[in-house]
Amino acid sequence: MSDMSETTEAAVETHDEAHDDHHPSDWEYIKVAIILAVVTAAEVATYFESVFTFFETRWILLTSLFTMMIFKGWLVARVFMHLKQDKPVLQQSFFSGVLLATTVYIVTLLAFNVFG
Numbered sequence: 093m094s095d096m097s098e099t100t101e102a103a104v105e106t107h108d109e110a111h112d113d114h115h116p117s118d119w120e121y122i123k124v125a126i127i128l129a130v131v132t133a134a135e136v137a138t139y140f141e142s143v144f145t146f147f148e149t150r151w152i153l154l155t156s157l158f159t160m161m162i163f164k165g166w167l168v169a170r171v172f173m174h175l176k177q178d179k180p181v182l183q184q185s186f187f188s189g190v191l192l193a194t195t196v197y198i199v200t201l202l203a204f205n206v207f208g
Contacts, residue, residue: 116171124171131160151207158194165190 138153166187170176175183201207 120171124167127167128164131164135160154207162194
């Protein structure tokens with residue numbers, strides 16, 4: 093009985109040690125939060141009327157918003173979904189799905205003539 097419990101304890105310790113390297117530090121989470129806050133502030137700033145005069149066409153405004161949206165989604169998926177530690181094929185399959193969804197969304201917006 094003691095052999096079994098020792099084996100289980102050793103397996104749990106090895107499993108915990110193996111996963112310690114994969115998790116980001118607290119400081120990395122803080123950096124990600126700061127980056128997300130800055131990008132979100134830039135997105136919110138586009139709602140003010142003075143920004144509309146800066147962007148001459150709606151197309152430029154929407155392109156910048158889409159770029160910020162994709163960047164934020166990529167950053168959240170990479171850090172909080174731990175895609176950074178996954179195999180490259182898993183990262184590529186996830187982000188190709190995101191790219192496909194974004195493309196379908198843009199095509200739908202084009203069909204309704206949202207870009208002007």
